[in-house]
Amino acid sequence: MRRVALGALGCALVSALSSGCAVGAADDDGRGPGAPTGVTAAAGSATSVHVMWNAVAADRGIRAYEVYVGAERAGDVGAEKAGDVPGATHMLDVVRLTPSTAYVFTVRARDTEGRLGPPSREARATTVAAGAGDRSAPAVPGGVTGRAAGSRAAQLSWSASADNRKVVSYEVYRGDVKIHGVGAAQTATVVTGLRPGTSYAFTVRARDAAGNLSPAGPAVRITTAQVDDEGTDTAPADFRASSHRGADGGFYIDLSWTPPRVDGVVTEYRIQLDGRPATSLVWGGEPPRGTAAYSFYAGGHAGVAHRVRVRARLPDGGWGAFSAERTVTTGPAS
Known part of the structure; x- marks a missing residue:
């Protein structure tokens, strides 16, 4: 413990x-947004890392999040902006990275008045070795099941995929939009941020070190509870x-x-x-x-x-x- x-x-x-x-009252005096919390980074392939973070509360609302990346190596000149996403999004796939390289990621929030908050704590991830000459995609993850977890969340699980070399990560899609990514050791997750009384179709795809992405299997369809409550x-x-x-x-x-x-x-x-x-x-x-x-x-x-x-x-x-x-x-x- x-x-x-x-x-x-x-x-x-x-x-x-x-x-x-x-607690959490730092924005009550009209200052800019605080630093995002819960920042995680996990290799998605030899050249990509999936970065996630928690929503930031701000008195003026969040317009966007900016993600920064720097390589942990001698002579590194510091973090560079890797991309940004709208305020309703809390993840970004940072791409075009170097295989077998350690990286440091931070996230900053920008409010609707354009004020940029401080950087988050650093999250670290190392890209995997490149799968040279590998053009074979992993098998479709099987046994995808899911159920509503109240009105605003869904619980998903699936069986491990197989690959001619090694599966590196799994990606969860809502329709044709990627909404989440996890490492190869994880075959279940709870997706939050859904709407009450709404039907969703989720699929899971596997990715290997070379970036090959498996096809999507049959979608699991879930309808959240109509009542605006939280699932257990x-x-x-x-x-x-x-x-x-x-x-x-x-x-x-x-x-x-x-x-x-x-x-x-x-x-x-x-x-x-x-x-x-x-x-x-x-x-x-x-x-x-x-x-x-x-x-x-x-x-x-x-x-x-x-x-x-x-x-x-x-x-x-x-x-x-x-x-x-x-x-x-x-x-x-x-």
Whole structure:
């Protein structure tokens, strides 16, 4: 288990038990957008890398995202702009790269008034070796299945593809538009940012190191729930709560959970205590991919029962479903 200390968080917390600064309020004074979080980079082939990031909240809205790339090698002159995408898009395939080369990627947000925010934390990826002379595309990924995960998400899975050399990545398409990419070791994902009561057709294609792309198999058709709610697949799993008495004599609530499986990285959570927002957490560094844990002050009295649950802000900017609710009682006085 990876326990996250308060010092590892990118911002202070907001608590119903004690006052503090508002998380994510950096744009409330009319300044430019903040730095994108949850930036990931994964090789798509010998000459391409798939870069993804989380949506940025800004008081004036986001007009575009700009992606920058630099090679990690001696004499590198620094990052260059690799491309930009509209504000509703949170991914870019950076192409025309060099095989077997390490690269560094950053992302910046530009708001509707043209103000460019600071760069994100760096994400690193290394392109794979070129498949010289390889003109054979991988086989179509088989067994593609999917189901709606509430009104705004869909869960997809498929079986591994085969190639005469090696599959490097899988690409998910909505219609004929690529919406996501994952490494060859991953054969499932949750796609977020969908609309309630809407029918979608998804296909999965495999790509090898030479850039050969498999044909698309039969589309899996999914209709999201009509009601504007969140599916349980977007909720943190394995949520647990307990209490301990600290050295200061006060009582603390200890929480642990597993992040939801979504098409991106979860960097922010909101904890609800007794039906009210209690604490918002934002990871400024690398967020936990396995079990996350957090403790917060619950008062100085023993024998007090509290109801607690947690939800995640999804990479598309919306909130996922709440975890199961747990009841925890502060321990007896020692």
